[in-house]
Amino acid sequence: MSMFVKKKQILAATLIVALAAAVTVNWYYSKPKSDASAKTSTVAEEETNRQNLGDSLLVGASNVAEDTTAVASNAEYFASAKLEQKNVKDEIEEKIEKILKNENVSEDEKAKLTTLLEQFKSTLKAQTDCEEMIKAKIGGECVVIINGEKAQVIIENGKSNDSTILQITEIIENNTPVSPENLTIIEAK
Numbered sequence: 683m684s685m686f687v688k689k690k691q692i693l694a695a696t697l698i699v700a701l702a703a704a705v706t707v708n709w710y711y712s713k714p715k716s717d718a719s720a721k722t723s724t725v726a727e728e729e730t731n732r733q734n735l736g737d738s739l740l741v742g743a744s745n746v747a748e749d750t751t752a753v754a755s756n757a758e759y760f761a762s763a764k765l766e767q768k769n770v771k772d773e774i775e776e777k778i779e780k781i782l783k784n785e786n787v788s789e790d791e792k793a794k795l796t797t798l799l800e801q802f803k804s805t806l807k808a809q810t811d812c813e814e815m816i817k818a819k820i821g822g823e824c825v826v827i828i829n830g831e832k833a834q835v836i837i838e839n840g841k842s843n844d845s846t847i848l849q850i851t852e853i854i855e856n857n858t859p860v861s862p863e864n865l866t867i868i869e870a871k
Contacts, residue, residue: 760823819849833860
């Protein structure tokens, strides 16, 4: 019996030491940083946040040309993205219509394709509606891409902040089947 008691005591002592070690390690890694290191990390974080590609740090006469070029490239990006969306939309509609006109396709397959075409048109309408609402809210260009239960919203550079992200999330959530965790918001460069 004394051997059994010794084993229990040794086991209990080992568990207490392991628990104490775990608490010490947890405290060590979760303790607040000192003021000096907190200030250093804050400065480093600000430096990282400030370094967006394409952003001008100094405003002067030489930067006006760069800003104009950035606006032009932004406009070109959104124009080309919309043109590509339109081309893909037209190509898909054309292919589906061609298949629907084919006499070798069964009525069941035609019904499935018709349903698919209606879903496609519904998704395109949702994309367009969301784009228009987001443009109105943020005051800038955007492109919405909905792919099943996922969506990407590409907005103009410099338009991203907490308020616009919440507004975009709300618009997408209310007008599409996309949940917020499946939404990606990207700033165009």
